[in-house]
Amino acid sequence: MDKLAVLIPAYNEEQTIEKVVKDVLEVTQQIPETKIYVYDNNSKDKTVELAIKAGAVVRHEFAQGKGAVIRRMFREVEAEAYIMIDADDTYPVEAIPEMYAKIVDRGVDMVVGDRLSSTYFEENKRPFHNVGNSLVRWLINFLFKTDIRDILTGYRGFSFRFVKTFPVLSRGFEIETEMSIHATEKKMLVENQIVTYRDRPEGSESKLSTVGDGLKVLKTVINLYRGYHPFAFYAIFSVLSWLISFTLFITRVWVPYAETKLVDNMPSLIVSMILLVLGVIAFFSGSILNAIQTNDKRSFELSLISADERFRDTSK
CATH class of the missing domain: 1.10.287 (Helix Hairpins)
Structure with missing residues (x-):
């Protein structure tokens, strides 16, 4: 069992994946038995080669979708603590040690990397994404009586008990919504951690569809509310x-x-x-x-x- 497993889902991220892996390696030097896992989701560029070159353990998930990738990661990787971070270099890796400490020292089950309380609205250039994030946050906090400040963030820390008891049902980007509601409804210890956000570098394209994925997220919220309440x-x-x-x-x-x-x-x-x-x-x-x-x-x-x-x- 690893002390810390850093999980990076990746799909066509050749522009940023090498930098992300190297940055994570540097910031986790003081944490023994740390492994970085890049789970490739049918990339058609040089994501796999660059991740291996940077020092990551590369594995594959051939069913398309972020939810499918996370299902594979959670099943295969054994660790005392997990940090999941996107491969697009939009999150500061410097927050990893603090997130790890909250899990192993204080027994936190999920640490949420909160972008919305820092620089997200200034850095993100897609106004409908801003509106969607705010709407989903309000809706979930209202329906489920919680205080998670960034529902759709891809930067999270998890305990072993969360990872091994979380039933992954979604296939796409609505998986973050499912995680947030699951942790709240199962009365797990959740903490927010404010992190800075920077927009994708020029030439790197988001895989999110504002309207399509937004509707999937809202559908997921309704289905989960029906299931839990x-x-x-x-x-x-x-x-x-x-x-x-x-x-x-x-x-x-x-x-x-x-x-x-x-x-x-x-x-x-x-x-x-x-x-x-x-x-x-x-x-x-x-x-x-x-x-x-x-x-x-x-x-x-x-x-x-x-x-x-x-x-x-x-x-x-």
Whole structure:
């Protein structure tokens, strides 16, 4: 087991990968048993050759997508602590020792490299990315009652127990959102660490699609909220159905009936009853799923105990 594993997912990053690996090697000299892993995701340039030349251990993930790469990294690499950093040279490697210390000395499960509290909005030249980051941060902190200041950052530190109990479900860039929500919902210790951000060097292109990946992130947030808070999610539809049902019944059925003693709007009566039943179904669906989610939380706590035992056995 390594003391520290620095994980670098890479796809067509020949312009910056060598510099990133060398910078990481220099800043981690004081941390024994450190390895740098570059996981190539079907690069068509010289990313692999340059990473090997710089001193990294290069491995491959042939299923396209950052989520697929992270799934492979988390399965294969064994370490006491992990630092994940992008290969585009936008993050300061000088923050790695402090992030590592938080994990091994203070038992932090996830350290979030917070760009948004420093230079991100000045350095990033894509205004819609700025808006998207702020929107996703507000939405997740509001829905999940947390205080993660940079949801979409690719610069993070992880404990062994986080890496070995995190179920990677996403295939693309929405993986960072999934990590943030998972750590919050499983009551793991999360800390923010402010880091400076610099935009990509000229000639280096982002792999993110502002609209496409942004919609995937929002879809992921909704799906995870439904999964982690099913009662609250289905209660929204239940209450809406009941409100529309009662409004329709009173205005289109009850008020005319009080005047004429006749049910003149039979279709409205039928629709209001259908909505009432749908609201009841949504309410009890949320209740049942909430009970299942409670059992899942108990099972996860047991998996954490198993991960801790495995960590102690492996690190002996």
